[in-house]
Amino acid sequence: MNRIPFDTVVLGAGIVGVCVAVHLQKRGRQVALVDRKLPGNETSFGNAGLIQREGVYPYAFPRDLDTLLRYARNQSPDVRYHAAALFKVAPFLWQYWRNSHPATHAAIAKSYSTLIERSVSEHRALAAAADASALLRPIGWMKVFRSAAAHDKEIRVAERWHAEYGVEFDALDAARLQQMEPDLDGTLLGAVRYPESDSVSDPHALVTAYTKYFEALGGRFFIGDADTLREGWEVDTQAGTIAAQSAVVALGPWSDPLTSRLGYRLPLAVKRGYHMHYAPQGAARLNHPVLDAETGYVLAPMARGIRLTTGAEIALYDAPKTPAQLAAVEPVARKLFPLGERLDDEPWMGRRPCTPDMMPIIGPARNHRDLWLALGHAHHGLTLGPITGRLIAEMMTGEETVVDPRPFRVERF
Template identity: 70%
Template sequence: MRFDTIVLGAGIVGVSVAVHLQQRGRAVALVDRRAPGFETSFGNAGLIQREGVYPYAFPRDLPTLLRYASNTSADVHYHLGDLPRLLPFLWRYWRNSHPSRHAAIARAYAPLIAHSVTEHRMLAEAAGAMNLIRPSGWIKVFRNAATQDEETRTVERWQREYGVAFETLDPARLRTVEPHLDPSLLGGLRYTEADSVSDPNALVTAYANYFEQIGGQLFEGDANSLTSNAPWLVRSKEGELRADNVVIAMGPWADVVTSRLGYSLPLAVKRGYHMHYTPIPGTQLNHPVLDADGGYVLAPMARGIRLTTGAELAHRDAPKTPVQLEAVEPVARKLFPLAERVDAQPWMGARPCTPDMLPIIGQAPHHPGMWFAFGHAHHGLTLGPITGRLIAEMMTGETPTVDVRPFRAQRFWEAAH
């Protein structure tokens, strides 16, 4: 079966790439081992983070580093046996989190974030999925005055630098917008231009259905079968697929293909967990809420109230260790009246990360017709549609909506020299 492009990976990034290429008249095959949206895109807090102009940095203050080193923090947990292989990545991540480097990274990153909400809304409108997107923002709440003051100063700086919109919520205002949260909270910040999603898996599925409606084809296949490059060949359950172009949009599994082709990209994963709960009858959560001092998010979802954890540093395929979920559940129950667990087991996924906090978007340096679209860390859902647009624009010779030079894979080798 012959196509113009094969897209490997049917998460939010791969589906978005496939849609944008198909809209431009390309014949596209979208290949994954599972149905769209059932891996990393399945389990997140459902945030489209318009405010996320600064990607999540590695902490550099000594008290936080000591707390993380003890491995008892609710927001970060690590597997001791995996630390030796992670240390080179963590060292580069820590260096890039220096305030001056982080500020430079934000200047490249902010233009991507600026398109996050508008690009999602355009795809959702085309896919008939606007009912899954809530335009009401999300809230960060505080129990500690020092944390509240520091976070407020930070977002005020973001507003000055990048026009980030927010609303300060005093205790009375917070009770008005979220009447069933813990009344002892000191207040909150609401990021008013962000959107949230009631079911991330359903949203990715809707985008994939739209891709099929406009002529795209979905295949169950093995990305590890990728061979040749004139044309590229991939084996699927339905037969062999051929195309002159291939897009690697495999999230935390991207290195499985790229390393086999000779690319040594500094990729790691941050794993995360979630669990759904029923709310106690008569209560309701209206926004996703991040407990700034607790290291978790509660988000209203179609399946119930989703509790998502912070980051776990471990090998991608290591066994589940949902200790963070167990640690934060009692705290979350004090924040909002949760009833019974809905899921039989905690869900676990992996976020694909680079040490400079920027995704890898663009043409593969050594393989004509191969394109990279992965490494979005905490902002995969946020940046999927704009990444899809950029890849499609580059592949069809259009001028990219955003300057894509900071996201080239070559930056890692250029930095080494």
């Protein structure tokens, strides 16, 4: 095969890989970006479109007995599991549960928040450079509630986040909520709005815009098979063999087969999720992304329509689709907001790559020179893509890093 030389090859063209490629190219590296599909067509295609400035505490495993028993029955709309996957993922779930102890979770947040605090500003800077600012909406998002107890609990959580990390929030009563979202169910008791977060009207279009910016900087995208990576660093593509001095693995839920072949035993698991787009009925309008906090789904206004996204499904990443959660929450969502007809032929399914301590792996691989890892972002891949790209690029080029990278190193496992 024809050999094509580059300084760096980035494997994976989701939001994280694209942002790594952009930041390296900006710093003078000649970068090849490789994926089996066009950029943004896997996990980055189907999220709720949130850039979560408020997400300083990553999503924890529940520890109260009532919630655990409810999940064990496998009928909860927000979390489902495949029984066939439980044996394989049990060690991951055990570590996830342990790391979700309040004291441990709080310690994790101290590190995690250093990335989250820069998530919106890094996206805005990159979107401006890529002429994609129109895709970002600085409107925040909200959680809505039917019970006063759940509403009050969320307010207490928001107050804690504000005290610890400066997260801004608005506590909305029923009247204020109806003023901001007049087409939502009028029986809602209130909401908590997080105004500093941005939302994205089309996540796939955003990844595409970032990719075009990368190419405008001189980078090149190739269709290829990341699993052909071999020390060198070489990888096969439709255009020939990429031969690079360094490689970055940013394959999201597909990282494990490659890293395992290279001798790494990373405790990665997959949470799957589904979405469907709907037309609004009549002139109904949804102004913010909305989480139905007591049921566990998001309605988000998108360029294609109203996107309904589900909670988490614990399954093997290659198991067949089982969109039972979507079927369970759709009737509830129709009561929350007047959804019309479905706009997609079938539910979309995506995979979130997760670590048991809820933090991504960002930094050099411990046993290979010039091999770097940027993976395991779970629910916050879209949120953390640009800051991850900047951090990896700073480390690879020897710059002073914008945040301390040590908490995210692979050696912690």
